[in-house]
Amino acid sequence: MSTKKPRWTAVCKIGDILPGTGVCALVEDCHVAVFRLGEDGFYAIDNIDPRSGASVLSRGLVGNLGEHLVVASPLYKNHFDLRTGACLEMPEHSVRAHRVQVRGEAVFVSLSPLS
Amino acid sequence: MKIVLVGHGMVGHKFLEALRQLQFPAADVTVLCEEPRTAYDRVHLSEFFAGKTAEDLSLVEPGFFADTGFDLRLNNRVAAIDRRAKTVTTQDGVTLSYDKLVLATGSYPFVPPVKGSDRGQCFVYRTIEDLEAMKEASAISRKGVVVGGGLLGLECAKALRDLGLETHVVEFAPRLMAVQVDDDGGRILRSKIEALGVQVHTERNTLEITDGRQARHRMVFADGSHLETDMIVFSAGIRPRDELARQNALAVGARGGIAIDDQCRTSDPDIYAIGECAAWRDQTFGLVAPGYEMARIAARQLAGEAGVVFAGADMSTKLKLMGVDVASIGDAHGRTPGCRSFRYTDECKQIYKKIVVSADGKHLLGAVLVGNADEYGTLLQMALNGIALPEAPEFLILPAGDGKARPGLGAHELPDSAQICSCNNVSKGQICTAVAEGATSIGEIKACTKAGATCGGCVPLVTQIMKAEMAKLGMAVTDHLCEHFPHSRQELYHLVRVGGIRSFDELLARHGRGLGCDICKPTAASIFASCWNDFVLKGELASLQDSNDYFLGNIQKDGSYSVVPRMPGGEVTPDGLIAVAQVAKKYGLYTKITGGQRVDLFGARVEQLPLIWEELIAAGFESGHAYGKSLRTVKSCVGSTWCRYGVQDSVGLAVELENRYKGLRAPHKIKFGVSGCTRECAEAQGKDVGIIATERGWNLYVCGNGGMKPRHAELIASDLDKAALVRLIDRFLMFYVRTADRLQRTSTWRDNLEGGLDYLKAVLIDDSLGIGDELERQMQHVVDTYQCEWKTAVTDPGVRRRFRSFVNDPQPDARIVFVEERGQIRPARTDERDPALVATPELST
Ligand code: SRM
Numbered sequence: 001m002s003t004k005k006p007r008w009t010a011v012c013k014i015g016d017i018l019p020g021t022g023v024c025a026l027v028e029d030c031h032v033a034v035f036r037l038g039e040d041g042f043y044a045i046d047n048i049d050p051r052s053g054a055s056v057l058s059r060g061l062v063g064n065l066g067e068h069l070v071v072a073s074p075l076y077k078n079h080f081d082l083r084t085g086a087c088l089e090m091p092e093h094s095v096r097a098h099r100v101q102v103r104g105e106a107v108f109v110s111l112s113p114l115s
Numbered sequence: 116m117k118i119v120l121v122g123h124g125m126v127g128h129k130f131l132e133a134l135r136q137l138q139f140p141a142a143d144v145t146v147l148c149e150e151p152r153t154a155y156d157r158v159h160l161s162e163f164f165a166g167k168t169a170e171d172l173s174l175v176e177p178g179f180f181a182d183t184g185f186d187l188r189l190n191n192r193v194a195a196i197d198r199r200a201k202t203v204t205t206q207d208g209v210t211l212s213y214d215k216l217v218l219a220t221g222s223y224p225f226v227p228p229v230k231g232s233d234r235g236q237c238f239v240y241r242t243i244e245d246l247e248a249m250k251e252a253s254a255i256s257r258k259g260v261v262v263g264g265g266l267l268g269l270e271c272a273k274a275l276r277d278l279g280l281e282t283h284v285v286e287f288a289p290r291l292m293a294v295q296v297d298d299d300g301g302r303i304l305r306s307k308i309e310a311l312g313v314q315v316h317t318e319r320n321t322l323e324i325t326d327g328r329q330a331r332h333r334m335v336f337a338d339g340s341h342l343e344t345d346m347i348v349f350s351a352g353i354r355p356r357d358e359l360a361r362q363n364a365l366a367v368g369a370r371g372g373i374a375i376d377d378q379c380r381t382s383d384p385d386i387y388a389i390g391e392c393a394a395w396r397d398q399t400f401g402l403v404a405p406g407y408e409m410a411r412i413a414a415r416q417l418a419g420e421a422g423v424v425f426a427g428a429d430m431s432t433k434l435k436l437m438g439v440d441v442a443s444i445g446d447a448h449g450r451t452p453g454c455r456s457f458r459y460t461d462e463c464k465q466i467y468k469k470i471v472v473s474a475d476g477k478h479l480l481g482a483v484l485v486g487n488a489d490e491y492g493t494l495l496q497m498a499l500n501g502i503a504l505p506e507a508p509e510f511l512i513l514p515a516g517d518g519k520a521r522p523g524l525g526a527h528e529l530p531d532s533a534q535i536c537s538c539n540n541v542s543k544g545q546i547c548t549a550v551a552e553g554a555t556s557i558g559e560i561k562a563c564t565k566a567g568a569t570c571g572g573c574v575p576l577v578t579q580i581m582k583a584e585m586a587k588l589g590m591a592v593t594d595h596l597c598e599h600f601p602h603s604r605q606e607l608y609h610l611v612r613v614g615g616i617r618s619f620d621e622l623l624a625r626h627g628r629g630l631g632c633d634i635c636k637p638t639a640a641s642i643f644a645s646c647w648n649d650f651v652l653k654g655e656l657a658s659l660q661d662s663n664d665y666f667l668g669n670i671q672k673d674g675s676y677s678v679v680p681r682m683p684g685g686e687v688t689p690d691g692l693i694a695v696a697q698v699a700k701k702y703g704l705y706t707k708i709t710g711g712q713r714v715d716l717f718g719a720r721v722e723q724l725p726l727i728w729e730e731l732i733a734a735g736f737e738s739g740h741a742y743g744k745s746l747r748t749v750k751s752c753v754g755s756t757w758c759r760y761g762v763q764d765s766v767g768l769a770v771e772l773e774n775r776y777k778g779l780r781a782p783h784k785i786k787f788g789v790s791g792c793t794r795e796c797a798e799a800q801g802k803d804v805g806i807i808a809t810e811r812g813w814n815l816y817v818c819g820n821g822g823m824k825p826r827h828a829e830l831i832a833s834d835l836d837k838a839a840l841v842r843l844i845d846r847f848l849m850f851y852v853r854t855a856d857r858l859q860r861t862s863t864w865r866d867n868l869e870g871g872l873d874y875l876k877a878v879l880i881d882d883s884l885g886i887g888d889e890l891e892r893q894m895q896h897v898v899d900t901y902q903c904e905w906k907t908a909v910t911d912p913g914v915r916r917r918f919r920s921f922v923n924d925p926q927p928d929a930r931i932v933f934v935e936e937r938g939q940i941r942p943a944r945t946d947e948r949d950p951a952l953v954a955t956p957e958l959s960t
Pocket residue numbers: 669670677678679707708709710711712713714715741747748750786801802819820821822823824860
């Protein structure tokens with residue numbers, strides 16, 4: 001586990017993400033899906049869908065399944081928990097969740113290390 | 116035990132199925148079958164003309180004979196029986212011995228002794244070969260006559276009509292279906308039949324058929340009149356095939372038929388007779404259900420089960436003729452002493468209903484329904500189960516006034532023993548058991564109990580019982596869309612339309628809970644689109660769309676998208692092709708002709724999509740909606756413009772229809788086909804909406820499907836002119852849009868529709884729900900508010916900005932990698948990629 005201070009990257013403005021959708025940002029060469037739920041709920045997970053290897057998770061539909069906030073992969077419709085990156089149907093296909101911060105109008109992402 | 120079965124018709128096969136089910140290991144069974152093919156569904160024979168093949172009609176599951184070891188011999192007519200030696204001999208001279216002989220020889224069509232009835236182009240209506248010959252003859256005929264206005268005759272007349280012939284029915288009696296309906300019912304029936312374009316001549320006794328002047332034949336009647344025609348079909352009743360019995364001194368019934376006792380045994384205890392060839396207490400049965408019952412009894416007798424007996428059969432019937440509901444139950448003519456009847460006639464809507472009740476008014480004895488037979492299932496159950504009538508039985512047939520519920524028959528009132536499907540002897544209890552074991556759709560119930568699988572008359576009641584049982588078991592939840600909405604898609608559609616709801620937030624606030632999900636969001640988006648038809652990426656609507664609709668392209672396995680410009684009817688100019696080719700070349704796209712008669716360009720990255728579409732739009736193309744649950748393509752054949760056989764301009768119509776319905780959002784994708792003649796090069800009968808040209812107009816077929824579970828489309832109307840055709844398609848599509856479940860193609864929707872094709876026709880053609888105008892208006896609204904989604908998208912900077920791989924970097928997605936194959940690109944396989952691009956990049960900490 002890294003003990004370094006988190007590095008924050010500014011990825012876009014709040015207004016760049018339509019509420020209820022996601023975008024893909026390049027953060028230190030990583031593809032990160034950043035979602036906006038409602039006006040001010042922001043979440044980030046890896047953008048790459050482990051099942052297909054395609055960089056597409058930001059293009060999935062968001063919502064909730066029970067208590068999980070989720071995105072459904074646009075390719076095979078498996079669901080990822082936006083807070084943890086866990087794949088609900090196939091835990092072996094889980095992804096990382098990253099930290100998001102909003103400062104003023106800007107959205108920042110800090111990557112979590114690979115486990 | 117050596118069992119020889121003579122005849123492999125419907126009843127013969129049921130007998131074999133019953134033997135198999137009884138697991139009767141000692142049986143050594145030989146089947147001698149006169150016809151060149153194994154048993155098929157004669158009840159649905161007419162569907163042969165509507166596109167069903169001999170295979171579709173087959174009753175024999177694949178592998179049946181291999182599994183059972185029954186020895187089947189086709190083309191083997193039994194010519195003689197030697198009862199003393201216990202052998203049968205076929206017409207080819209082969210002799211087989213038996214321990215038990217089962218005769219299931221059915222009936223033959225009766226041809227009245229009219230001089231000239233043996234001329235060419237005179238047919239009967241019983242076997243697939245008969246129909247093949249008729250089909251051939253119809254191609255060189257203009258006019259056709261059916262002799263006989265009974266159940267079969269009318270079915271046959273409709274078939275001739277659908278083959279495009281000017282059709283007449285000649286009936287000896289003063290009314291049609293004289294056995295089943297009374298005079299008043301007959302009058303309404305006649306006008307219904309005439310409305311199908313079939314001309315009816317009653318009280319005509321044909322004396323002679325001679326050469327015609329304008330047509331091939333001239334039929335001369337006893338009253339001196341005559342009728343000319345090119346082909347004639349005799350459907351003047353059936354006679355039991357009892358010749359083997361007569362040759363061998365087996366007893367026959369007073370009016371023919373091989374006499375049998377309650378065990379289905381003939382006067383020789385080693386010989387059984389079942390089905391239409393048998394006479395029980397001097398009565399023969401021209402329906403399949405009693406035959407099936409005899410088959411089960413004979414099989415069980417042979418397997419050594421004593422005590423099972425045939426106890427007669429219910430002869431209630433329902434005509435299976437599209438647009439003409441006729442049913443008769445029990446004592447339809449009121450012949451029971453002391454009985455009384457109630458009648459209801461509506462000469463405007465052409466409806467006649469009569470019920471016959473017992474002298475004490477407590478029980479239903481019979482009924483006649485013409486023009487609308489919705490109550491058939493209920494009334495039949497009341498009559499069969501002796502269920503006590505309500506206080507005012509007239510309300511059973513009176514139309515419901517101001518929202519008052521009709522005194523129906525709740526499924527719970529039926530005893531478990533009530534026979535629901537008479538064709539297959541399935542009781543209410545068996546249906547309930549099937550539900551408890553997991554069958555939750557009418558298709559599954561059919562598959563596991565066979566209820567509803569033969570004449571289909573019981574399907575509404577079976578569905579009702581299934582649903583009631585599901586509710587009882589707490590299974591009714593299945594039609595809730597998802598955890599966010601305690602409603603079915605159909606209910607949500609109504610809530611949206613009636614409530615004027617235009618946003619998902621409002622829909623959630625008023626009727627749902629939670630945040631929504633990938634099921635309810637696209638469903639809501641599709642409903643909003645079919646109701647209000649706003650641009651699908653406008654404001655909040657964009658966030659409800661599936662990736663395909665969000666990017667207006669189909670997502671591919673590597674995250675690239677496909678581009679499909681619309682080519683209505685599959686028609687495209689050379690310049691159009693050049694423009695498409697130039698775009699494909701410029702952006703390096705993989706190019707393929709689709710199965711839907713157009714060109715698909717693959718391998719576009721999101722940021723390329725608006726650029727590509729700008730160029731396509733400039734060249735005159737529009738979105739092909741290949742990504743949407745919406746109209747896909749209207750496939751066409753070249754039609755009369757070029758083809759030597761074509762009778763109408765199929766391409767012209769296809770282009771018009773594609774332009775009319777393009778963009779319509781629906782529960783699932785919708786495909787059309789238009790063929791220029793019956794050769795059907797556009798495969799219209801495999802489409803949701805299929806149109807086939809006739810000499811007089813267009814035949815409309817609906818609810819076909821290719822794909823995973825192919826289903827032939829069914830004919831719902833014939834010889835329509837274009838205006839009538841479009842009106843009917845408007846109604847059909849909007850009714851589907853309103854009532855189908857999410858991701859339900861028209862074929863599954865139709866298979867689950869309570870009341871089936873008759874109901875659909877009643878709604879669309881007879882406007883039984885009174886919503887015809889409304890459906891047409893709603894469709895016109897969608898047509899009038901059409902916009903090319905790509906045109907709107909590329910001209911709206913806000914929307915256009917969202918087409919990018921990264922929100923913070925203009926570079927393309929480097930993970931989309933192509934290699935070359937057969938001169939074009941394709942996505943690289945894992946082993947062909949740079950390993951750095953395969954793994955999730957390591958974090959440089
Ligand atoms: C491109 C095409 C194959 C081809 O190379 O020819 C195709 C491609 C796809 N088909 Fe298809 N189908 C194509 C013609 C057909 C046909 C033939 C036809 O339309 O005449 C059928 C059978 C006819 C039918 O639908 O009744 C067909 C039956 C299906 C099915 C099964 C539907 C069913 O009811 O069983 C699916 C799956 C689904 O929709 O759930 C499907 C789904 C798909 C999807 C959308 C799968 C997906 O989600 O990625 C494919 C993506 C298309 C794309 O990327 O553009 N496709 N598909 C054809 C496009 C036609 C067009 O111009 O629009």
